[in-house]
Every structure is written in structure tokens, then in C-alpha cells.
Amino acid sequence: MKFWHHTYVGAKRMKWLLAVLVVLLAGSAIADANAPFAWEIQGPKTRQFLLGSVHLLPQVENLIPPGIDDLYESAEGLIFETDLGAITAPEVQVGMMTSAHSARGLKAEIGAPLYEKLQKYMSSLGIKTDACAPFKPWFCALTLDVLSYQRAGFTGENGLDEQLYASAQDDGKPVRWFEPPAAHIALFTEMPDAVSRHLLQSTLEESAKDSAAEPQQLLKAWRKDDFAVIEKLVADLKRGYPDLYEHLLAGRNRAWMPKLIQAIDGSDSQLIVVGAAHLAGPDGLLALLRARGYKLTPYIALPGPQLETRTAPWLQNVELRSGAAS
Numbered sequence: 584m585k586f587w588h589h590t591y592v593g594a595k596r597m598k599w600l601l602a603v604l605v606v607l608l609a610g611s612a613i614a615d616a617n618a619p620f621a622w623e624i625q626g627p628k629t630r631q632f633l634l635g636s637v638h639l640l641p642q643v644e645n646l647i648p649p650g651i652d653d654l655y656e657s658a659e660g661l662i663f664e665t666d667l668g669a670i671t672a673p674e675v676q677v678g679m680m681t682s683a684h685s686a687r688g689l690k691a692e693i694g695a696p697l698y699e700k701l702q703k704y705m706s707s708l709g710i711k712t713d714a715c716a717p718f719k720p721w722f723c724a725l726t727l728d729v730l731s732y733q734r735a736g737f738t739g740e741n742g743l744d745e746q747l748y749a750s751a752q753d754d755g756k757p758v759r760w761f762e763p764p765a766a767h768i769a770l771f772t773e774m775p776d777a778v779s780r781h782l783l784q785s786t787l788e789e790s791a792k793d794s795a796a797e798p799q800q801l802l803k804a805w806r807k808d809d810f811a812v813i814e815k816l817v818a819d820l821k822r823g824y825p826d827l828y829e830h831l832l833a834g835r836n837r838a839w840m841p842k843l844i845q846a847i848d849g850s851d852s853q854l855i856v857v858g859a860a861h862l863a864g865p866d867g868l869l870a871l872l873r874a875r876g877y878k879l880t881p882y883i884a885l886p887g888p889q890l891e892t893r894t895a896p897w898l899q900n901v902e903l904r905s906g907a908a909s
Contacts, residue, residue: 618650621882635859658854665767682772683722720783833866
């Protein structure tokens with residue numbers, strides 16, 4: 584699954600619907616960048632912070648870079664893509680599951696050639712080849728993506744957004760969002776048929792590559808603050824599936840801009856957390872903000888003794904050294 588594919592409903596909460604067994608990732612990871620995909624924005628009244636996140640992470644204790652905690656501690660409030668608490672409601676999840684069923688059946692929606700390719704891929708994974716038959720293409724695509732990530736030990740509960748959200752709830756920090764939960768869920772439940780097919784097609788095309796290594800490769804790119812990798816993924820999506828690119832990335836970025844600018848121009852410092860792919864490319868938030876005259880600079884956490892003592896709940900188990908995560 585690509586970063587552009589990491590939506591909360593699709594990747595983080597679908598586990599609840601699919602009941603897929605999570606395989607915990609053995610070992611640990613070292614954060615190579617102090618604050619990857621983090622940018623400081625100088626607003627007219629105060630500085631703001633923009634963070635490109637990963638919505639799923641493996642369950643390891645020393646993964647999250649300490650510089651992100653600096654951002655959290657500096658911010659007076661947080662802004663997410665959507666209300667993470669509201670979209671977990673059982674009635675919302677049940678409604679989404681109901682919307683995932685196809686009256687015609689998956690084969691009729693995507694055609695015999697693509698359906699045959701899907702069956703071969705599912706068979707290679709040891710999944711019943713007709714498991715997706717009653718569902719719409721977008722649901723099947725998300726099912727396969729979530730399964731591949733969960734098999735690598737990645738879960739939404741470990742995701743950066745979830746941890747920051749939980750910490751804000753515990754600390755009483757105000758939380759806002761760009762998309763109402765209904766609009767966020769509608770990204771899939773009301774997805775046009777052609778876009779839905781393209782979502783599944785792109786998933787199968789990626790699976791033909793080294794899908795087992797993809798979660799780790801993307802995590803490595805994030806940890807190393809390798810923006811070029813994400814830019815390439817976004818460019819590939821735009822070139823190969825422009826309608827999917829518009830639906831999941833470009834259109835949403837434009838829709839977020841009024842609220843984003845309002846936050847940047849405000850007097851309270853905010854930590855703005857979105858999927859990393861939303862930052863990249865000519866339609867990304869970085870380009871859109873720069874076109875409006877805002878100055879953005881990569882955020883670099885200062886090394887020092889302050890990195891040795893962290894109290895945020897989501898970093899309680901992180902072993903920290905001065906200036907680096909161990």
C-alpha cells in the first residue's frame with residue numbers, strides 16, 4: 584500500500600471490519616531522522632508545524648523519532664485529516680461495511696480479466712479466491728492492502744496519528760480536523776465506479792512487485808526523511824491513475840486549504856498532521872502553501888538534554904539518547 588493509500592478508514596480502521604490476524608514484527612527499528620517529514624511554517628502571528636505521517640506502524644518500542652515529541656510539546660493544538668474518535672463508532676463501521684457490498688458482484692464491476700488476475704493473487708496469498716466476490720472494488724483493494732501490512736506487523740493502533748491523537752486527548756489539547764467523518768468515509772463509500780476499479784487495479788499492479796518488502800521500504804523512506812521516494816510515488820500515481828490521484832490527494836489538498844490557511848494565520852501554534860503523500864508534488868500542501876507566499880523550512884529538533892526526558896504517554900517506552908533515538 585502506498586502512502587497515498589493510507590487513509591484512516593481504509594487502512595487504520597478496516598482491521599475492525601476484516602478481523603485479520605495481526606502478525607507482530609520481530610525486532611526493532613532505529614529512527615534515522617530526528618523529525619522526518621516535519622516542516623515549520625512561519626505564520627503572521629506565530630510558527631506552525633506540518634507533519635507528514637504514516638497511518639500504520641509496526642509494534643516496536645523505539646520507532647518514533649524524539650523530534651516529533653518536540654513538535655507535539657510546542658503545539659497548543661492539533662489538526663488531523665478527520666475526527667479519529669468519531670470514525671471508530673460501531674454504527675459508522677457497520678454502515679461502511681454495508682456500503683461495501685456490490686449489487687452486481689465484483690466480477691461484473693471489474694470485468695473478467697482483472698477478476699482473474701485478482702483470483703490468482705489471492706490464491707498466492709492463501710486467501711479464498713471468492714472472498715472479495717460480494718464486494719465493491721475499493722473494499723477489496725483496501726482488504727488486500729491492510730492484509731499485506733498487517734502480515735508485516737503494521738497496525739493503525741501503532742500509527743503516528745493515533746498516538747498523537749490519544750496523547751492530545753490525555754493532555755487536554757484541542758483537536759480539529761479538515762474533513763468531517765462523513766466526508767472522509769464517503770471517499771470510499773461514494774467513490775465513482777471507475778476510480779474504484781482503478782484503486783483495485785493499482786493495488787494488484789503493486790502486488791506484482793515485491794509487495795512483501797513494500798511496508799518496510801516505505802517505513803525506511805519515512806524514517807530517513809527521504810522525500811524523493813514519496814514524490815516519485817505521487818508522480819507515478821498521477822501519471823498512471825489521474826482520477827485516483829485527484830480523488831485521494833489533489834482534490835482533498837485543495838479542499839483543505841481554507842482551513843489550513845486559517846490555522847496558519849491564527850495566534851495559536853498548531854501541529855498539523857496529514858499523510859506524507861499530501862505534502863508532495865505540484866498539488867501537494869507544501870507547493871500550495873508556497874504559492875500563497877508562506878515560508879516553509881524543514882524542522883530540525885535541537886539536540887540536547889531535553890531529549891532525554893519525555894513525559895508524553897505515547898513515548899513513555901522510548902529509550903532516548905541526547906539528539907537521537909536508540
